[in-house]
Amino acid sequence: MTITAPSPYRVDASGYYGPFGGAYVPEMLYPNVEELRDNYLKIIEDPEFQSEFKQLLRDFAGRPTPLFLAQRLSAEIGTTIYLKREDLCHTGAHKINNTIGQILVAQQLGKKRIVAETGAGQHGVATATVCALMGLECIVYMGAIDIERQKPNVDRMRMLGAKVVPATSGSQTLKDATNEAMRHWISNPTDTHYIIGSVVGPHPYPDMVARFQSIISAETISQLLEQTGRATPDFVLACVGGGSNAAGAFYHYLDEPGVRLIAAEAAGQGVDTGHSAATTALGKPGILHGASTILMQTEDGQVTEPYSISAGLDYPGIGPQHAQLFATGRAEFISITDKAALDAAFQLSRLEGIIPALETAHALACLPLIGAKKDDVVVVCLSGRGDKDLATYTKHLEEYS
């Protein structure tokens, strides 16, 4: 009998990834988190759940998403680039994979109401969408600043019947929307499920969300095998705010050391400018939103207000699994400035006819920086489409004319 050593990159029985993770929640949230922790695996490993989940991913979300060989971009960069087209999911990003999974979990737990936080609005839209589908009440907290800069998604959520509540505390962005959603959950502990949009929060959220997003790398494996004859690429690139699309894109490659995992984080105006969201470059270990992780903070342990042109990456922490991938060196983290992300967004738009989300553009901006050779296979998780960012892109149109 062989005993396989547990992966250092996956959650352990206590809810930790090495020193990161855990459930640092006040007692008011303990019963909710405990209920989820005690039931999530039982629920999601049930064959009936899996069959319903997969059917919805296929018939409602439009999976599998294509794996597209980007020939003109490949020629420009000098390597072989495949785009995992999560932008083609219903609602325009990978976020729907998680919300479909979690709404089914919420139903199993008998919850009547859903609360969520959102940054760019993609998770809010994906949550409002599945709530409409299942007939559950939906409340989405969104930073007041994000409501301004992501208006199309606010309108979409309202169209879908969700109540969008502005978070007016702190930096009025994703971090504060998350605080408000947690407060709402504290005040409504028995009938409400909190659909966290990323691989953050107390255990079991990071693991549960990663499992729902793992469909990204599961599909990549079979598609890559079909198109190239090999299942493993040389590189996988994804952007990291909290890190859910990266968690999904990396998932089945975590224990394949031959695959280099590249995480793009938002440098904002530059890592040293004081206007940045580059968590691993600027942060240190601490506790945020119920988990031990790496976060941007002052010397006194106050959480720093992050900045990025991209609302979805404007978060001062990263998921605990990503903190472990960073600390162990399993993944390489690259800081991408607003400007580099814009360059990459316009480049992809004009070379491949795909307008990416600003978040995704950060991953694309890593392409020239990773030293990929011509025959190397590089998979980029094209996490979302750029319609929601048109106002920002339009402001910069002249620079790229």
Add this chain to the structure above:
Amino acid sequence: MNRLTTLFQHKTADVLNVYFTAGFPQLTDTVPILHALQEAGTDLVEIGMPYSDPVADGETIQKSNQQALDNGMTVATLFEQLQGVRQQGVTVPILLMGYLNPVVQFGIEKFCQQCQATGVDGVILPDLPLEVYEREYKALFAKHGLQVVFLVTPQTSPARVRQLDGLADGFIYLVAAAGTTGAQTDMNADVDAYLSRTKAMGLRNPTLVGFGISDAASFAAASRHTTGAIIGSAFIRLLQNTPAQGQATAIKEFVAGIRP
């Protein structure tokens, strides 16, 4: 002996605990407020260490936290302010309450040493997981004479209440109803049933009720089945609305009004 132990040995009913945020409304208000609360007859005080992301707190305490941080309050500054208060005649038991991250960044060992040096009697760290407490903090707190307080809510299972009671040695902080601090808790039949149910468990620790206690009526209702109650947001609102020169008098009147 720890001042909390002494307090609860001598007083088993109508115990009043008042919470205030360190460094609020002015950075240097911490110690004067502490003195005023003692003179007013408060049985124990809970000093909040401000945090940027206080998820268990409602708007009033959030804003006081932010203002204190804007004033420049830190864990280190708080200990500087508390230096010597015991020598200046402050005898009331002092608890420090706060979220874990600023404490961890300050250094947990140094934090405990400073608590002991300044005469802090206990701590409330609401987001400290029980198993982490047992594994990493318990021995350290004990070594420095720090008692620990755990929260219990109406949703906490009886088995877990027993577990928390077994590990706490200050008191049990009963959260009156689901919600964040400062919510208007209606001291209704549900709350009364929860408090009397908890009383019937015969916990080894004293119990103090918090969240939504704001005046004499809610204090009396909350204290019926418990050792006493905790007032936070209502006191913060008082500090917010009182001009600096009237602070000591206002505090005296406020505390007197809670237990007429």
